[in-house]
Amino acid sequence: MLTSRYTVVGAVCAAHLVLIYAAMRASGLMALPEPISAPVLTYIELPMAQPDPVPQPKPLAEPPKPQSVKPAPRQPVPKPAPRQAEPKPVLTEPSETALSALAEPAPAPAPAPAPAAAPAPAPAPAAAGPATDPIFDAAYLNNPKPSYPRQSQMLREEGTVLVKVRVSEGGLPLSVTLAQSSGFSRLDNAALDSVKRWRFKPAMRGKEPVEANVNVPVRFELPR
Template sequence: MESSFSRYAMLAAITAGHVGLLLSMSHAAQPAQPPQPLPMEMVTIPAPPAPDIRPQPPATAKTASPKPRKAAPAPRPLPAPAKPSPKAITTDTRAEAVTSKTPAVAEAPVASRSEPAPPAPPAPVVPPTHAGGHLDNPRPVYPPLSIELGESGRVGLRVVVTTEGRAIDVSLSQSSGFPRLDRAALQAVRNWRFRPAMRGNVPIQYPHSFFIEFDLSKA
């Protein structure tokens, strides 16, 4: 405890000595003197010398005097325009009337040779048909056993009609549910005649789909 007290006392003494030294130095510093004005001297600048103006000598006799220029000739007056005769006026008026009455002819556009004309669209197709009394197509034979068993229904068929009106590639597109009725319809259609499809005035081969109905009331 005594040693720590002695240290604090020593530090306090050192600090007090420094503070006293700083205070003495601040009192000993001299006050700043105000700035003094600089002395000024008057200097006399001499005036510039006067310019040397001398008269030029007169021109000698050899110097040629300039020749007077000739005046430009006055422009000649233009002749008065001739008055048109009454005949000329009448002719011009008729020509203008004929020009105004003539209709303007429009120039025809020149067809481009590099761009060919687009092809014409194909003619619509008229599909084939099996209906019509002139074809004389017999009705399919109703199977007797189907009548006894009460079988009826619609048979869907698909055929390809040639250009001569014959049926090729006959197939079943929808069954009636009874094989006897389906077979009777296929057998009858293979011998039928059709009116071929037409594209414009040309017959073409074309597919055709239709139904055959087996009705007991019509058997």
């Protein structure tokens, strides 16, 4: 019974509310609310930022491959040449024509002037006889041969030295000079030093020894 009563009251109230609402709408007191437009959300897909590329490490250059060095071919060691016997200078005997042309006998001393009161007799002429030149190549003289300079042998220096000697009556060299050079001072000096120690058979005029000049050729020649 109580429930029906409440239902009637509720229905009356609802009717009144509808009437009030209709009256207010009619009088314009109540306007319908404007529809609210919902905002349209537009999504724009932005491109994702690309990360900076990480620099890749540069590949290390390969070290150059060591080149194989071929050992130089071993040069054959030259065998030392067999030592040759030390060459000795050759003494060449001058011709008789050259010796006679070069021989210069000492001039005979001039006689002293005789006093007018008693003139002296003329000096006796020298013993007649053929004149000979000094001799240097006789076997019994034992003259040593000039030594061949070592440096001249290495440089292959050769030649003939002509030495002019003034020989005394006793066969000793009074002066030794260079008459003709070989073209090499070492050979010239070797010939001069050796001939200074020589002994000679003096020149003869008849049976008497006299001073005279003689040319001594000394040839330096290497073996072939």
